[in-house]
Each structure stands twice: as C-alpha cells, then as structure tokens.
Amino acid sequence: MLMALRKVTYMPFAHIVDQWRWHVFSDGVEDITARWWELRLQYQGIVPPVPRSERNFDPASKYHIAADSLYVKYFVSIALQFQLFQSLCDISGHTGELHTCDIYRSREAGRLLSDVLSMGSSRPWQDVIRQMTRGRVNRVDAGAMLKYFEPLNAWLKRQNKRQSVIGWITNRDDKGIFHFVSALFAEWYQNSAEKIKLWSLFPLLFVCKAFIY
Incomplete structure (x- = not known):
C-alpha cells in the first residue's frame, strides 16, 4: 500500500503535466488555468481549496512548466523501474510474488544492473531495454508494475465491493467530493465503537490532497 501511494498515485500527475502543455501548444492559451x-x-x-481564475496561473507553480522541461519522462521512468526490478528478480532466481523479491547479495542481479546503468545514454533506449530484459523485449512494458501490485489490486477489489461509490464526482462540486468521502468511510463510521463524527475525517482528506499534489 505504501509503495502504491508513492508510485501509482504519482502517475496521474506525471501524466497531466505534459498533457496540459500539449493542450496549450495545440489549442492556445485560453482558459489554461481552468484546463x-x-x-x-x-x-x-x-479540486482547488479556493476558487481560481486565469490570473492565478497555477500550472506555473510546477518548475518543469515554468522552465519548459519535459515531464513525461517521470511517467515512463516509473514503468521502467518495475520492469527493471522484475528482470533483476528473475535473474536472481526469485520465486513467488514480485513484491516479495529481495535481490540482496545476488551477484547476477548486480552484474545486470551494472551492465544496464553503464550504458547511460550511449545506446538507443530500445537497446537498453533489450539488455535489461535479456533479449525478451525492446519496449516499455507496464506488465511488471501490474504484477507487482496485483495482490493489492485484488484486495482493493474486495474492499470496493462494500462501497456504494467508487471513484469521485467530476463536476467540480465540493458537495460531490464530500459525498464521495462520506460513502468511502460510511462502513467504518457505522462500525466504529466510538461513532466518530464525520467532520473529524476532513483533516485526513486534506492530508491526502496535499500528498497527491
């Protein structure tokens, strides 16, 4: 769960930075903050904690936008990280679920990691991935990431069957967000021995928003 909060929840943000940038390039600068x-x-x-206007230009608070630096590389790097990890686990002889793998003291994994990193940018990225996967593929593949989080995904599916709302309301209505949070914690609230008041959950909501941002 902790690894998913660090990696999976970051990917949507890593995706939208350049998606927003490409939108500006193709459609112009009108309503760029709203977009x-x-x-x-x-x-x-x-959603923003207070109403925003085009005068705020919130996207510029991200350095990579103000400095015209590509951000999609961070999105791709996460998938590559798990792809490389799976290859290191395979060559080390690991068996079992991927998230339980430990390559500590594996000379074979160490050699492969050294060979991959030593190439740097001297070779096309397709060659690096081919070397990394020992000739199996020459493209980015998120399959290793899905395999790593499959136990968590199965657990979340079981938990979600108990919830009346999955996801969030996309109408930019704070009441819609409140409804989502209320439904998400409804079972916990009902089963709590102390009957915690719903307003006590708002600090947790704000912490979650700040973490994702």
Whole structure:
C-alpha cells in the first residue's frame, strides 16, 4: 500500500503535466488555468481549496512548466523501474510474488544492473531495454508494475465491493467530493465503537490532497 501511494498515485500527475502543455501548444492559451484543474479533477480527483481564475496561473507553480522541461519522462521512468526490478528478480532466481523479491547479495542481479546503468545514454533506449530484459523485449512494458501490485489490486477489489461509490464526482462540486468521502468511510463510521463524527475525517482528506499534489 505504501509503495502504491508513492508510485501509482504519482502517475496521474506525471501524466497531466505534459498533457496540459500539449493542450496549450495545440489549442492556445485560453482558459489554461481552468484546463489545468479539469485535468487534475479528471485524473486525480482533487479540486482547488479556493476558487481560481486565469490570473492565478497555477500550472506555473510546477518548475518543469515554468522552465519548459519535459515531464513525461517521470511517467515512463516509473514503468521502467518495475520492469527493471522484475528482470533483476528473475535473474536472481526469485520465486513467488514480485513484491516479495529481495535481490540482496545476488551477484547476477548486480552484474545486470551494472551492465544496464553503464550504458547511460550511449545506446538507443530500445537497446537498453533489450539488455535489461535479456533479449525478451525492446519496449516499455507496464506488465511488471501490474504484477507487482496485483495482490493489492485484488484486495482493493474486495474492499470496493462494500462501497456504494467508487471513484469521485467530476463536476467540480465540493458537495460531490464530500459525498464521495462520506460513502468511502460510511462502513467504518457505522462500525466504529466510538461513532466518530464525520467532520473529524476532513483533516485526513486534506492530508491526502496535499500528498497527491
């Protein structure tokens, strides 16, 4: 769960930064702040704490936008990280679920990692992936990431069957967000021995928003 909060929840943001940038290049600068928050709501399920206007230009708070630096590389790097990890686990002789793999003291994994990293940018990325996967593929593949989180995915599916609302309301209505949070914690609230008041959950909501941002 902790690894998913670090990696999976970051991917939507890593995706929308350049998606927003490409939107500006193709459609112009009209309503660019509004478009930014539309993407954040669509992919991350978050809304600004106060009303925003085009004078705010919130996207520029991200360095990579102000400095015209590509961001999609961070999105791709996460998938590559798990793809490389799976290859290291395979060559080390690991058996069992991927998230339980430990390559500590594996000389074979160490050699493969050294060979891959030593190439740097001297070779095309397709060659690097081919070397990394020992000739199996020469493209980015998110299959390793899905395999790593499959136990968590199965657990979440079981938990979601108990919930009346899955996901979030994309109408930029704070009441819609409140409804989602209420439904998400409804069972916990009903089963709590202390009957915790719903308003006590708002600090948790704000922490979650800040973490994703």
